[in-house]
Amino acid sequence: MAQPRILIPIPIQDAERRRYTLGKNYIHSVIAAGGVPILVPTALDDATVHELFLTADAVMLTGGDDVDPALFGEEKHEKTGGVDADRDRVEMALTRWAVAADTPLLGICRGIQVMNVALGGSLIQDVPSQAPSELTHPGHWHSAARDQVLHTVVCDAGTRAAALLGRDVGVNSFHHQSIKRVGDRFVVTGRAPDGIVEAIEIPTQRFCLGVQWHPEEMAAGRADMLDIFRALVHSAQK
Numbered sequence: 001m002a003q004p005r006i007l008i009p010i011p012i013q014d015a016e017r018r019r020y021t022l023g024k025n026y027i028h029s030v031i032a033a034g035g036v037p038i039l040v041p042t043a044l045d046d047a048t049v050h051e052l053f054l055t056a057d058a059v060m061l062t063g064g065d066d067v068d069p070a071l072f073g074e075e076k077h078e079k080t081g082g083v084d085a086d087r088d089r090v091e092m093a094l095t096r097w098a099v100a101a102d103t104p105l106l107g108i109c110r111g112i113q114v115m116n117v118a119l120g121g122s123l124i125q126d127v128p129s130q131a132p133s134e135l136t137h138p139g140h141w142h143s144a145a146r147d148q149v150l151h152t153v154v155c156d157a158g159t160r161a162a163a164l165l166g167r168d169v170g171v172n173s174f175h176h177q178s179i180k181r182v183g184d185r186f187v188v189t190g191r192a193p194d195g196i197v198e199a200i201e202i203p204t205q206r207f208c209l210g211v212q213w214h215p216e217e218m219a220a221g222r223a224d225m226l227d228i229f230r231a232l233v234h235s236a237q238k
Helices: 026-031 046-055 085-101 110-118 160-165 223-238
Strands: 005-010 036-041 057-061 107-109 150-156 166-173 187-191 197-201 209-211
Touching: 005 026, 005 085, 005 209, 026 223, 036 046, 036 085, 036 150, 057 085, 057 110, 057 223, 085 110, 085 166, 107 110, 107 197, 107 223, 110 197, 150 160, 150 197, 160 187, 160 197, 160 209, 160 223, 166 187, 209 223
Parallel strands: 005 036, 005 057, 057 107, 107 209
Antiparallel strands: 150 166, 150 187, 187 197, 197 209
8 A cells, every 4th residue: 555645735934935944853753654745835826736635645734933813804913923825825725625525634733723714713813912821832932842741731532632642641832822713613622721722623524633732843752642643644544
């Protein structure tokens, strides 16, 4: 059996906007799980992206800068930044196509936020100022290691998140935005102790899971985090 092809949009993210970039651990995690990463530049037009989508077995959306708040009907918060119209366009389209076709879909950090907005949800644009908590969510504002556990997530029993990770899981944290209004069809299946949404899924899909943390940064040392990618690849093989 051929290895499943996992389509991953790759955006321009360097400070001078001269390079398409993607963290190596996304790629390494997919390969370790038995998949083949297919990187798709977000500058491509929708028709071309759709052609590539039709050849893929699954889609993975990665972390990065903020989603344009205009897409969920809000003015831009002073802390919202790095908006990329091409990336928003491509990743929103891929989410909708994947859900409509029941193509396996995994969203990580920004990816869970894109998935939510694509199906009509909204975001807290800045957790520290709009939903302050004693927990450390925006890990990029301190010196935490990329694989350091900063808080726990409680997953609801009977969900895919719980099946993969257990009910109580330690996670890293590198985000300043999070889900506010939950998008159509999504069910919240994991929350941090302060109530911040950390996992969503569509139970009726083959595989449609979004997580707010970065499992790719923990997958080399933790089987439960690698299992997220293995589940995506396994679903893509069916």
